[in-house]
Amino acid sequence: MKHACDDALKRFLSRPELFKQIYTHTDVRLALGWASVFVAGGTALYGYKVEFEKSKPVIWAGLILYILLTTIQTLYAFFVEGNVVFVGKRKTFDKRIVTERITITSTSKPSTPSSPPAYKLGLTCVRSTSGGKSLLGRGRALGERGFNTFFDSHGVMDQEGFEQWAGELVGRVMEGKGE
Numbered sequence: 145m146k147h148a149c150d151d152a153l154k155r156f157l158s159r160p161e162l163f164k165q166i167y168t169h170t171d172v173r174l175a176l177g178w179a180s181v182f183v184a185g186g187t188a189l190y191g192y193k194v195e196f197e198k199s200k201p202v203i204w205a206g207l208i209l210y211i212l213l214t215t216i217q218t219l220y221a222f223f224v225e226g227n228v229v230f231v232g233k234r235k236t237f238d239k240r241i242v243t244e245r246i247t248i249t250s251t252s253k254p255s256t257p258s259s260p261p262a263y264k265l266g267l268t269c270v271r272s273t274s275g276g277k278s279l280l281g282r283g284r285a286l287g288e289r290g291f292n293t294f295f296d297s298h299g300v301m302d303q304e305g306f307e308q309w310a311g312e313l314v315g316r317v318m319e320g321k322g323e
Contacts, residue, residue: 146252163232180213260290285317
């Protein structure tokens with residue numbers, strides 16, 4: 145359910161009238177993943193073409209490089225990307241060009257005997273001008289709703305209700321009325 149909400153949030157915020165999504169985290173993970181695939185493929189091809197004893201040092205180097213690349217990719221996803229679901233920006237004109245950058249994190253809260261499982265969003269917004277040199281404001285907001293408010297008993301998502309809730313949170317953080 146968390147992934148369905150994350151995907152719905154990305155679709156909602158990526159609309160042309162809202163934000164342009166920044167794919168830095170995806171690009172880094174894809175580059176590391178493809179690099180490890182090419183290393184593995186090149187190592188396998190070299191091992192196939194060259195005699196076993198002669199290919200051992202190159203195979204070891206390829207194996208170590210592959211392990212290193214996949215480890216870096218995993219550590220990047222865990223420590224750098226973390227729970228970030230969406231990073232986007234938009235430019236508006238308010239007597240000057242203003243750039244707004246929003247970062248949204250999401251987590252799921254497990255159920256307890258007194259409450260259902262919940263979807264938690266953390267939003268941060270930075271408003272700047274002059275290419276990021278002049279900070280106009282920052283905003284933060286937190287929101288939490290039970291999954292039962294977005295999904296019915298058959299598992300069908302209430303897209304409109306979810307978008308309304310997410311839109312209210314985004315509006316609150318953009319106006320600086322968050323925490």
